[in-house]
Amino acid sequence: MKPDAKAEPGAKANSDTKAARVLCVVGARPNFMKMAPVLRALGEHPGLEPRLVHTGQHYDPALSDAFFADLGMPQPDRHLEVGSGSHGAQTARILERFEAVLQEERPDLVLVAGDVNSTVACALAAVKLWIPVGHIEAGLRSGDRTMPEEINRILTDSISDLLFITSEDAETHLLREGARPEDIHFVGNSMIDSLRRHEAGARDREAWGQYDVEMAEYLLVTLHRPSNVDAEDRLRDVVRLLREAAEHLPVLLPLHPRTRNRLKETGLQADLESIPGIRILPALGYLDFLSLTAGARLVLTDSGGVQEETTALGVPCLTLRPNTERPVTVTSGTNLLVSDHAEDHIEILRRFVAGRVEVPNRVPALWDGHAGSRIVETIGAWWANGAPSRVRPR
Numbered sequence: 167m168k169p170d171a172k173a174e175p176g177a178k179a180n181s182d183t184k185a186a187r188v189l190c191v192v193g194a195r196p197n198f199m200k201m202a203p204v205l206r207a208l209g210e211h212p213g214l215e216p217r218l219v220h221t222g223q224h225y226d227p228a229l230s231d232a233f234f235a236d237l238g239m240p241q242p243d244r245h246l247e248v249g250s251g252s253h254g255a256q257t258a259r260i261l262e263r264f265e266a267v268l269q270e271e272r273p274d275l276v277l278v279a280g281d282v283n284s285t286v287a288c289a290l291a292a293v294k295l296w297i298p299v300g301h302i303e304a305g306l307r308s309g310d311r312t313m314p315e316e317i318n319r320i321l322t323d324s325i326s327d328l329l330f331i332t333s334e335d336a337e338t339h340l341l342r343e344g345a346r347p348e349d350i351h352f353v354g355n356s357m358i359d360s361l362r363r364h365e366a367g368a369r370d371r372e373a374w375g376q377y378d379v380e381m382a383e384y385l386l387v388t389l390h391r392p393s394n395v396d397a398e399d400r401l402r403d404v405v406r407l408l409r410e411a412a413e414h415l416p417v418l419l420p421l422h423p424r425t426r427n428r429l430k431e432t433g434l435q436a437d438l439e440s441i442p443g444i445r446i447l448p449a450l451g452y453l454d455f456l457s458l459t460a461g462a463r464l465v466l467t468d469s470g471g472v473q474e475e476t477t478a479l480g481v482p483c484l485t486l487r488p489n490t491e492r493p494v495t496v497t498s499g500t501n502l503l504v505s506d507h508a509e510d511h512i513e514i515l516r517r518f519v520a521g522r523v524e525v526p527n528r529v530p531a532l533w534d535g536h537a538g539s540r541i542v543e544t545i546g547a548w549w550a551n552g553a554p555s556r557v558r559p560r
């Protein structure tokens with residue numbers, strides 16, 4: 167079956183006369199800092215015309231608007247306002263609404279980032295209209311297919327033409343899954359571009375001062391993975407771990423809406439609030455959170471991005487997950503995975519807080535603040551070469 171003719175997807179690239187229209191997609195919090203440097207570099211390239219679509223997967227001002235403001239991002243050209251829902255419902259809404267946008271915008275390339283539902287839904291809508299897709303942060307694999315993000319990564323990579331990777335291990339995964347070597351581009355980590363751009367300003371904010379703690383004298387905690395917060399028993403273990411941690415150091419805990427909702431639903435909120443030394447904060451903007459990360463003694467997280475940010479900043483990080491799709495943060499960086507057993511967590515935490523664990527501290531290759539320009543150079547060269555694509559008939 168051919169794609170909808172209205173999209174004219176087979177239109178041949180004409181790089182001599184026309185700038186390539188690049189439709190950049192963001193939807194959820196971790197997308198914004200990955201896309202901001204790319205948008206900036208696209209805007210400076212004479213042969214490329216950036217457009218920005220926000221799916222609205224994240225809509226709370228604290229998870230979206232605050233990031234646009236902190237990162238200096240332009241307002242989206244299109245907003246799909248999809249909101250929350252089950253995986254199927256949310257993905258389907260994005261797919262349907264993004265397809266309509268594609269038919270109007272007729273981009274030459276769709277650029278998606280990371281591994282959220284917006285990433286896979288927009289990539290799928292595009293390739294079905296024979297529009298090539300570029301994937302920023304391709305090739306990461308945890309090997310854990312119980313995580314929705316792993317499914318999103320595998321599917322997005324399998325249909326993308328330009329695979330922008332942040333670390334060399336990603337190439338191995340992609341080649342094993344049948345990617346063509348010429349489609350893989352090792353460009354570095356655009357999220358670290360944002361970090362380097364804003365690091366000095368974030369440190370100057372000294373955000374920890376707002377919470378009555380000293381620099382390097384607190385533990386910063388972020389937990390929002392379904393595997394840690396959705397099941398009541400698991401969430402109870404997490405609260406127990408935080409109680410133990412707060413005996414050693416003040417704990418700053420910005421709450422993601424998912425975690426906040428689960429704490430309310432399970433009645434564990436009162437238990438959490440009763441912990442002496444804990445500061446429960448709302449979800450924070452980019453600069454405040456970066457400031458708190460830079461100033462922390464130790465970070466405890468289950469986020470993907472925070473594992474990388476702590477590595478870039480040289481701050482020790484404990485990741486409350488049995489696996490990671492970002493092994494370079496463990497082999498080169500400051501990250502340590504902690505197992506599923508609550509007792510282990512507590513013992514490891516004690517050793518970290520006491521400064522008895524040495525963490526390596528080598529920033530991975532090409533996490534140097536220039537990934538966005540490399541991505542855009544690659545797109546410019548691809549366009550100048552006639553935009554070769556597996557989904558566009560030649």
Ligand code: UD1
Pocket residue numbers: 194195196223224225226229250251281282283284314315390422423424427469470
């Ligand atoms: C999503 C991503 C996850 C990423 C995380 C970062 C997927 C599958 N997951 O998870 O990879 O690490 O974003 O934050 O894409 N909610 C609000 N306000 C919002 C958005 C969500 O209150 O603006 C609440 C809703 O109750 C919603 C729940 O949070 O049902 C979960 O939101 P959702 O976007 O489905 O997944 P996240 O847990 O945020």
